[in-house]
Amino acid sequence: MNRLYLYLVVFFISITSSSVYAADNKFITLCYHDIIEGLTDNLDEDQMAVGLGNLIAQFSWMKEQGYNVVSVQDILDGEQGKKPLPEKAVLITFDDGYSSIYKYLYPLLKMYDYTAVIAVVGKWLSAKPGEFVKYGDRDKKLRSEFLSWDQLREMKASGHIEIASHSFDLHHGELGNPQGNRQPSATTRIFNKKSQSYETDQQYYERIKTDLKLNSDLIEKNTGVRPRTMVWPYGASSKQTVSIAKALGMPVTMTLKAGNNTYLDLPGVRRKLVISNPSLSDFVNDMEQKEKQMDLVRGVRIDMDDIYDKDPKRFTLKFNQLLDRIKAMKVNTVYLSAFSDEDNDGYAESVYFSSKHFPTRADILNRVSWQIQTRAGGGDHIEVHTWMPIIAFENEHGNQLNEQAILGIYEDMAKYVYVEGLLFSDLKGAGSEGFPRKLINTVKNYRTRVKKAAILLSSQTVIDAAGNSNYWDNLNKYYNNFVINVNFKSKSQKTHIESLLQALPKNKDLSKFIFELQTVNGETNEKISATALSSEIDFLLENKAIQLSYYPDNVQGDHPPLDMIKSKISVREFPFSD
Structure with missing residues (x-):
């Protein structure tokens, strides 16, 4: 403890902050994991760990700058109107329940008079001394690397920590598709290889409920108090899992979404990782x-x-080429079709995910989406948005489906596919009043990470709607963004883009508009040259239209040419640096 004492002498500043109450009752939540003494760089194998010296520096800085560390009880009191939160409120959380919490964090909490939420995994704490526990899907850790119940009881009795549930045994991946991808247990319908089927809704519900109850019972048995906070492993949750947690006495749940919070966010608290x-x-x-x-x-x-093939080997080859191309381009958003329109009539005839409401051409969308998110980013995050029609679905007899059936299709997609956004196309209409909102809410029931919904529009449609405020008012009811497919006019493209920009609503926020370049002339089916595409991008950028995408992408034919599109569309300042 001598080195810890020296750290404290150097960094601790005793400042008594008066509580100035904030009108908006916002709070920041920090998410830590392990603490390692002597760690001074960011090269440790465990990228979730923080060095003891850095942690003390962070705590001292917060104290100096007037940040007020609050507890879950403080936040609940504020929500109930008993006592508003202080200005610059911060909630500190530590996931996984490492033994370093007792050794290093606990003395700091007492010294600074801070509190923290400690989220524990029941199965790890239930292991016998000397045993290894399975940490995630690959690693194994000794039981001694985690807190003991005696340590938890002591810290809880001090008033400096609150024990939260981190599940009993959901801190790992489950088989999420026929191709073998393992995905967060709490939000994955398990795929059974033997039966070639997915976990039913009832089986999924019972599995999650049983796990959460088991951990709450275990914590109560060993500490005398049931947890009121659920911290989701990997930050993965849905409205259904949140509802289960609330019914079990945990109205506060925590994610790994970025951002600050208000009382309205208690069912899904955002945390700075x-x-x-x-x-x-x-x-x-x-x-x-x-x-x-x-x-x-x-x-x-x-x-x-364009990438699907009945031959698994050919599909795998094309898919791997696509992953390599996306990684090389260094883009941050992929709009991925979830449906098949083999006859190009504008209607979906099948989908690329398991569905009980519509024919499945191949159950591959979850794998494609997951692999893009986990393999193609090169360390950077890529958002995958699924692209589907609003009402343009027809059955084998050529009849358009009703809205209830379409809601079922979207629900199936949300259950079985990991996505972060939606792109709608409405070539055949937008359905009844409010129908797009129903589709969005249906998906959000299962995928709380879905934060954006966009509509795909042609540039000519936008030009034709110039000055029509009702048109934009109606779209703004449902959509965060507008993806505008810029029709290619070979002899007057700049004039066409100028007309497009002038047709956008007055006082427009250009950040809401994503300008999608056509790489193939829709009228002649000829490839648009790299020179023409480059010139088009430059002209858009000159006019402050900086949100860019393109369609279609020809992986095998390298069109648009990788070097050109990479230099123009990459999110990296130096796209060729690695």
Whole structure:
């Protein structure tokens, strides 16, 4: 403890902050994991660990700058109107229940008079001394690397920690598709290889409920108090899992979504993930970020019909080529078709996911989406948005499906596919009043990470709607963004783009509009040259239209040419640096 004492002497500043109450009752939540003494860089194998010295520096800085560390009880009191939160409120959380919490964090909490939420995994704590526990899907850790019940009881009795549930045994992946991808247990319908079928809704519900109840019972048995906070492993949750947690006495649940919180966020608290042992300057920059910068969209729209092949080997080859191409382009958004339109009549005839409401051409969308998110980013995150029609679905007899059946199709997609956004096309109409909102809410019931819904429009449609405020008012009811497919006019493209920009609503926020370049002339089916595409992008950028995507992408034919499109559309400042 001598080294810890020296750290405290150097960094601890005794400041008594008066509570100035904030009118908006916002709070920040920090998410830590393990603490390693002597860790000074970000090269440790465990990128979730923070160095002891850096942690003390962060705690000291928060104290100096007037941040007020609050407890879950403080937040609940504020929600109930008993006592508002102080200004610059911060909730500290530590996931997984490492033994370093008792050794290093506990003395700091007492010294700074801070509190923290400690989220524990029941199965790990139930292992016998000397045994290994399975940590995630690959690693194994000794039971001694985690807290003991005696340590948890002591810290709880001090009033400096609150014990939260991190599940009994959901901190691992489950088989999520026929191709073998393992995905977060709490939000995955398990695929059974023997029966070639997915877990039923009832089986899924009972599995999650049984797990959460088991961990709450275990915590109560060993500490005398049931947890009221559920911290989702990997941050993966849905409205259904949140509802189960609430019914079991845990109205507060925590995710790994970025952002600040108000009382309205208690069912899904956002947390700042403290990762890669950040220096004090990096930590300060993250904490003091006043407003989130505009999300720059640089993307590509992929038609699954272009990469699907009945021959598994040929499909795998084409898919791997696509992953390599996306990784090389360094884009951050992929719009991925979830349906098949083999006869190109504008109607979906089948889908690329398991569905009990519509024919499945091949159950591959979940794998494609997951692999793009986990393999194609090269360390950067890629958002995958599924692209589907609103009402353009027809059955084997050529009859259009009713809205209830379409809601079922979207529900199936949300259950079995990991997505973060939606792209709608309405070539055949938008359905009844409010129908797009029903589709969006249906997906969000299962995929809480879905934060954006966009509509695909042709540039000519936008030009034709110039000055029609009702048109845009109606679209704004449902959509965060508008993906505008810029029709190619070989002899007057700049004039066409000028007309498009002038047709956008007055006082327009250009960040809401993603300009999608055509790489093939829709009228002649001829490829648009790299020179023409490059010129088009430059003209858009000159006019402050910086949100860009393109369609279609020809992987095998390298069109548009990789070097050209990479230099123009990459989110990286230096796209050729690696």
